[in-house]
Amino acid sequence: MAWWDRVASPMRRVWAGVATRVGIRKSGLIRLRQEVSTCEYEDVRVLWELLTESQCRRRRRGG
Template identity: 40%
Template sequence: MGWLQSLISPLKKMWIRLHSAQKKSRGIYILYEDVKSCPYEDVHVLWSILVESNPPSLPSKQ
């Protein structure tokens, strides 16, 4: 039974890391919907500054 645990444990850790990374990256898109619906010009300007200063990271090809 120990060999089964040694096989499942790394897979479980990898699944948790991938799943939590998706939640973090999804947050900015939820905020985008709120910004898009806001009628104030200042909010849109601040959003464009934020997006330009933090470009999304692309997965590296190895």
């Protein structure tokens, strides 16, 4: 079954990428982002901005 794992794992990654781009998967981070943006509490949006800014900075630094 080792050959199956070598084939199935990359196929799952490819499918997840295609499904996300096409819009088949409407859950997870996309749904969370939408819920946060429509939230009426200011502190939730501020915390979300802090999280996304720190993640962007980390990506720019390369790690």
